[in-house]
Amino acid sequence: MSEWQSEAEYLEQYDARRYDWPLVSVDVVIFTLYESRLQVLLIKRGEFPHRGRWALPGGFIAMDEDGDLQATARRKLREKTGVEAPLLEQVGSQGNDCRDPRGWSVTVLYMALIAWAPTAEFLEGVDDARWWPVEKVADLEMAFDHASLIEEARERLKNKTAYTVLPVHVLRRPFTLTQLQHAFELLMDTQLEKKSFRRRILNAEVLEETGEALLEGGRGRPAALYAPARGSERHLFARVFGESA
Template identity: 45%
Template sequence: MSKKRKAGKRGRKAFSLPLLTVDSVLFTYHEKSLKVLLVQRSSEPETGKWGLPGGIVDIETDKDIESTALRKLVEKTSVEPPFFDQLESIGNQTRDPRGWSVTVVYTALIAHQNCEQHVSTVSDVQWFEIEEALKMKLAFDHRNIVLSARERMRQRALYSILPGYALAEKFTLSELQHLHELLIGKSIQKRSFRRRIEQAELLVDTGEKRQEGGRPAALYRLKNVSMTHRFVRNLEAS
């Protein structure tokens, strides 16, 4: 049971510790497609490959792992995402060529326009359409991480309107529905989608309209409850 750890005040030396990193899967919706933010690695290992924004926890300056992940994300986009939460942690001997390493992964959502100004000015940070990203040879096990994050978002699209945080502050119901359809992977009945949102009172009608080829669409804003609301009954998965 207590075989090794004798260590006093700072027993770090008794054990060889794994490398600890954080990674974030930041999604957005833009031009009718779901995109994920990737960063081209400039340092060892896996130099040159595209991977998730993240990095090593700095215990001198970071107060917790969430701060680390946010800090790394802000370095790449210059803004804090309105939605950000922990997905999973992956730790093993083989995922990093440097040896045993653990990464704590976060999922985040942001409006495309809210970080495009910064992203578009640098060449090593870029949005990729999700299917395209999954076809790439990503660094480390980042492809699997993106898959997990998408699956989590897919589930959420079935029982919440959390994906709305990937849209601009004001958005149309058609935009929100299409994003859900992308995540779920099938079309949704317009009536069902709108009915449940209206009944749960999750959105605020801004009164404004936006036109795009047909009848102008009402613009809505997320209420704060949208972050936590779960419908009792899900949309059908398949």
């Protein structure tokens, strides 16, 4: 069956372009917290297909620049937000013959969590991007299957929040436990019991107290400040949280 004698000979004559391939892209759902809402960054498409619709930051792999898929996702995130080292993880891939009008296409979906910063700082030179509250996405004219990709990432985010400390990544540090609880509640879309929350987080030793209490613009007792401890990203709780609500 093989017409070639050796691997080297085979590779010599191999030409991918002779074949039809599915399109391959990488898309990133970038989540942040702003004005007490979970928001995602969307781009208004300037090119066909789906020109004028809202889309996820993403696109094709730059085969000369990107060493791997994660690098592509990291590049897309950097181009649109300037953020260099966010929490970034793969959600999964979608591929079928109808999601892109150009033909069979596969997208590898990532999600990123970043602390919010004023639009100007993030979007210098980027005038086609803006934050949208996740619950508003359903009302937008979305490109491709990006609305359902966002849902998929949002579901993953909700699930993982129930047994990790993922929400630390949408806060600027240091933060208070109350702020962290709010972040958990928004990402999980449920109310949490204050005492249970603090007990769980504190016992897990995933935070370290930073400086002393103090700092705080408002009234009321000043809160202690915390930052994630080393290795906290990898902490897995044995039990999920917030089942009752």
